[in-house]
Amino acid sequence: YTAVALILGDQLNARHSWFRKKRAHTLYVLFEMRQETDYCRHHIQKVVGFFAAMRNFANALLRAGHHVLYLTLDNPDNLQDLTKNLEAVLSSCGSNELWLQQPDEYRLDTQLSEWQATASANLIWQDSEHFLTERDALIQWFGEKDNYLMEHFYRRVRKQTGYLMSDGEPAGGKWNFDKDNRKTPEKTHSLPEPLLFAHDVSELVDLLANEEVETFGNIDRKKFIWPLTRNEATQVLDYFVSELLCHFGDYQDAMLSEHWALYHARLSFALNTKMLSPRTVVEAAITAWQKNPQQISLNQIEGFVRQIIGWREFVRAIYWRFMPDYGHSNFFQHSRPLPDFYWTAKTEMNCLQHSIQQSLDYAYAHHIQRLMVTGNFALLIGADPDAVDAWYLGIYIDAIEWVELPNARAMSQFADGGKLATKPYVSSGSYINKMSDYCKSCAYKVTEKIGEEACPFNLLYWHFIDRHQDKLANNQRMALILSQWQKRDEADKKKIRQQADEFLKSLSS
Ligand code: FAD
Ligand code: SF4
Numbered sequence: 359y360t361a362v363a364l365i366l367g368d369q370l371n372a373r374h375s376w377f378r379k380k381r382a383h384t385l386y387v388l389f390e391m392r393q394e395t396d397y398c399r400h401h402i403q404k405v406v407g408f409f410a411a412m413r414n415f416a417n418a419l420l421r422a423g424h425h426v427l428y429l430t431l432d433n434p435d436n437l438q439d440l441t442k443n444l445e446a447v448l449s450s451c452g453s454n455e456l457w458l459q460q461p462d463e464y465r466l467d468t469q470l471s472e473w474q475a476t477a478s479a480n481l482i483w484q485d486s487e488h489f490l491t492e493r494d495a496l497i498q499w500f501g502e503k504d505n506y507l508m509e510h511f512y513r514r515v516r517k518q519t520g521y522l523m524s525d526g527e528p529a530g531g532k533w534n535f536d537k538d539n540r541k542t543p544e545k546t547h548s549l550p551e552p553l554l555f556a557h558d559v560s561e562l563v564d565l566l567a568n569e570e571v572e573t574f575g576n577i578d579r580k581k582f583i584w585p586l587t588r589n590e591a592t593q594v595l596d597y598f599v600s601e602l603l604c605h606f607g608d609y610q611d612a613m614l615s616e617h618w619a620l621y622h623a624r625l626s627f628a629l630n631t632k633m634l635s636p637r638t639v640v641e642a643a644i645t646a647w648q649k650n651p652q653q654i655s656l657n658q659i660e661g662f663v664r665q666i667i668g669w670r671e672f673v674r675a676i677y678w679r680f681m682p683d684y685g686h687s688n689f690f691q692h693s694r695p696l697p698d699f700y701w702t703a704k705t706e707m708n709c710l711q712h713s714i715q716q717s718l719d720y721a722y723a724h725h726i727q728r729l730m731v732t733g734n735f736a737l738l739i740g741a742d743p744d745a746v747d748a749w750y751l752g753i754y755i756d757a758i759e760w761v762e763l764p765n766a767r768a769m770s771q772f773a774d775g776g777k778l779a780t781k782p783y784v785s786s787g788s789y790i791n792k793m794s795d796y797c798k799s800c801a802y803k804v805t806e807k808i809g810e811e812a813c814p815f816n817l818l819y820w821h822f823i824d825r826h827q828d829k830l831a832n833n834q835r836m837a838l839i840l841s842q843w844q845k846r847d848e849a850d851k852k853k854i855r856q857q858a859d860e861f862l863k864s865l866s867s
Contacts (some may be wrong), residue, residue, distance in 0.1 A: 359385040359425070359451045360455060361453055362451065362455070363386050364456065365386055368408075370632050371486065385451055386424055387428075388426070388428050391438045395566075395573075399748070400574075400751075400752050402574065402575050403575060403576075403720070405573055406566070406582065407721075409431070410586045412428075415587075430565070440466070455482060456477070457484060459484055460485055460486055463759045464760075489636065490519060490667055499514055509534070512667065513533055515667045515668065521640060521663055534664070535607065539607040539657060542609065542612040550601045558580050560579045575721060594623070594624060595639055598623040605658065606623070607659075611793050612726075613724075618722070619724065630761065640666050673765060677759075678760075680774070684764075687768075690773070692741055693740070696741050707815075708797065709731045722756075728765070730793070738815065738822045740862075746767065747762070751763075776833070782836075787804040790804070791804045800813070817858040818862075821862075823839060
């Protein structure tokens with residue numbers, strides 16, 4: 359072979375220009391490695407999902423006539439380290455050219471760049487041909503600033519792509535229809551079931567057990583539910599546009615005990631592994647809306663398009679703008695470990711119990727469960743952002759650092775002090791009660807602000823405001839809340855402080 363071409367586990371992009379023609383002298387390589395199973399403790403469905411999708415991708419390349427070397431985790435030739443494996447392959451096939459697609463994670467980008475100086479081959483870096491924007495889009499468009507607004511970024515991408523634009527103006531005359539998106543389904547509303555697969559992944563589950571890979575979470579080895587090929591990912595996309603998009607915006611923030619996926623697309627794993635491209639997803643959704651505007655209103659399509667071309671691209675740009683310091687940020691100087699129930703779901707707080715249990719069962723929770731339940735609680739108790747990051751990076755099937763870190767560390771924990779979000783996403787129990795049915799069957803009472811039965815979110819919310827008054831004082835969006843707290847009766851404040859302290863102590867024990 360004259361060239362070796364590396365395909366990472368999140369580069370399963372069958373439409374990449376590499377594969378347009380058969381290259382008789384190129385060897386495509388994919389490795390299952392301990393380096394990847396062990397950099398963090400992952401949910402078992404995440405490791406199985408990645409390895410199974412990689413195996414399918416390698417087989418599809420072989421069927422299409424490409425040359426492929428696939429090292430399974432237990433292959434004796436596997437050195438379990440990316441650059442060691444690459445050196446070994448390059449030397450055994452005598453190639454002096456290594457093609458790479460630009461990695462999305464800082465960790466891998468650094469590993470490969472540092473190795474480049476001593477590598478026995480020339481490294482030829484190419485684009486992954488997945489994203490709509492460049493890594494350094496924030497600097498290119500807005501210059502070197504300390505913080506950036508998603509809304510500005512999003513409008514720029516809308517204009518650049520022409521998505522949901524008409525004659526240079528946003529479709530419907532507004533950029534954002536979020537105000538229409540805060541509904542919870544009526545009791546009589548019947549929700550569609552998510553489209554699930556039933557793959558037998560026993561071989562991979564056994565492999566992980568034999569190799570003693572440490573994972574957590576639950577898996578049904580005969581019924582693995584996630585899409586593992588581009589074709590299956592396309593089925594999930596088709597199902598989304600035909601059955602779910604019509605209410606995507608409406609119920610985007612809703613949480614229901616009996617429905618773990620509601621109208622969410624469940625496309626993040628397919629997108630983050632690059633089995634599907636953001637363009638394919640957004641264009642399928644826009645086409646469905648154009649064909650059927652009666653059924654799919656503008657707030658549904660705009661809400662969805664904003665997640666993909668706005669938030670998803672924006673968090674990537676933020677990640678590359680502020681790494682590596684971003685990964686150590688800790689604005690509030692929080693240091694508490696996460697409570698054990700984040701790994702067991704054994705808690706009497708019903709919202710946390712449901713959100714964590716479904717994460718353990720499906721390696722999935724939707725955005726508001728991540729942000730306003732598990733993330734909110736972690737921030738209110740003052741959890742260490744490193745611990746929070748490790749948990750989110752491990753538990754979700756879609757978790758890759760470039761997208762996990764800005765969401766978890768910055769958006770949900772405000773550890774970056776406001777580079778990404780304009781205020782901390784904290785709330786008392788009333789928000790959770792408004793958007794979910796969790797409080798109805800909780801051991802605590804959401805309406806109680808103090809006393810034994812009081813919802814812990816209510817106590818912790820004010821405790822958070824109280825202990826961070828100095829840090830929040832400069833944030834205009836927190837001014838009203840801060841002044842409400844400051845005006846409160848001293849005796850009341852004392853009771854809240856005491857009870858919240860007791861609760862926090864009980865977490866450590
Ligand atoms: P939908 O709700 O149907 O949204 C459609 C798509 O929009 C998603 O597939 C996703 O690609 C994109 N999207 C929506 N919101 C975001 C966002 N904030 N950032 C990036 N993309 C977004 N997403 C990940 O892909 N990986 C993560 O590791 C991850 N960690 C998160 C951690 C926290 C604390 C929070 C608050 C959010 C996190 N998100 C992460 C964003 C979001 O929660 C998930 O993308 C979404 O829940 C995936 O489910 P879905 O495909 O059904 O999404
Ligand atoms: Fe969560 Fe409080 Fe509601 Fe219980 S009462 S479900 S702890 S918000």
